[in-house]
Amino acid sequence: DSGVTQTPKHLITATGQRVTLRCSPRSGDLSVYWYQQSLDQGLQFLIQYYNGEERAKGNILERFSAQQFPDLHSELNLSSLELGDSALYFCASSVGGGGSNQPQHFGDGTRLSIL
Amino acid sequence: GNSVTQMEGPVTLSEEAFLTINCTYTATGYPSLFWYVQYPGEGLQLLLKATKADDKGSNKGFEATYRKETTSFHLEKGSVQVSDSAVYFCALSLSMNYGGSQGNLIFGKGTKLSVKP
Numbered sequence: 208d209s210g211v212t213q214t215p216k217h218l219i220t221a222t223g224q225r226v227t228l229r230c231s232p233r234s235g236d237l238s239v240y241w242y243q244q245s246l247d248q249g250l251q252f253l254i255q256y257y258n259g260e261e262r263a264k265g266n267i268l269e270r271f272s273a274q275q276f277p278d279l280h281s282e283l284n285l286s287s288l289e290l291g292d293s294a295l296y297f298c299a300s301s302v303g304g305g306g307s308n309q310p311q312h313f314g315d316g317t318r319l320s321i322l
Numbered sequence: 323g324n325s326v327t328q329m330e331g332p333v334t335l336s337e338e339a340f341l342t343i344n345c346t347y348t349a350t351g352y353p354s355l356f357w358y359v360q361y362p363g364e365g366l367q368l369l370l371k372a373t374k375a376d377d378k379g380s381n382k383g384f385e386a387t388y389r390k391e392t393t394s395f396h397l398e399k400g401s402v403q404v405s406d407s408a409v410y411f412c413a414l415s416l417s418m419n420y421g422g423s424q425g426n427l428i429f430g431k432g433t434k435l436s437v438k439p
Binding site: 209211238240242249250251252255262263265297299301303304309310311312313314315316 | 356358363364365366367368371411425426427428429430431432
């Protein structure tokens with residue numbers, strides 16, 4: 208058990224809809240990272256938050272947004288969903304703001320299926 | 323740009339065979355290197371890491387050495403078990419000394435390992 212909790216585990220919805228994925232980091236971790244895992248693109252970094260503020264941005268679409276709340280949990284919002292958004296979305300957390308010496312701990316992911 | 327290249331899978335081995343999964347990287351700055359493992363239906367788990375050249379990371383019988391001259395971080399295990407069947411990801415993280423650090427991981431495509439009894 209990594210200590211990172213993601214909900215829901217599975218999400219099935221239709222094109223054009225909006226969904227929210229939730230992540231609770233490990234106790235004491237201040238950073239939350241979001242990754243997307245798809246068959247064609249592999250594992251791609253989307254966005255990082257550190258102590259409530261956006262820290263780094265990766266290949267995140269404009270239709271996607273995220274935030275980190277005062278209790279450090281994070282939400283990833285996906286809107287105007289398309290078939291290509293079907294993927295496994297992982298959240299990871301680390302103690303500090305990032306840096307090569309800080310391992311990231313991953314949740315079990317949310318599998319999003321767009322019909 | 324920064325990237326990680328892993329050998330394509332799947333890799334199928336018999337129990338007690340020797341395992342090598344090749345990983346090379348391209349990076350600016352001074353990356354740290356990681357191997358993560360993903361068991362079916364689960365998230366990624368950190369297997370081992372190395373933060374500077376010539377460091378050797380090891381865990382659960384797996385080893386990898388950070389080779390700056392060949393920009394490689396190959397994963398090895400002397401004797402695999404059925405329980406090692408999983409997908410293995412090589413990854414790098416950059417730490418920049420200006421304007422703070424960048425901690426996100428850049429992953430390879432993953433290599434699926436199947437070990438037969």
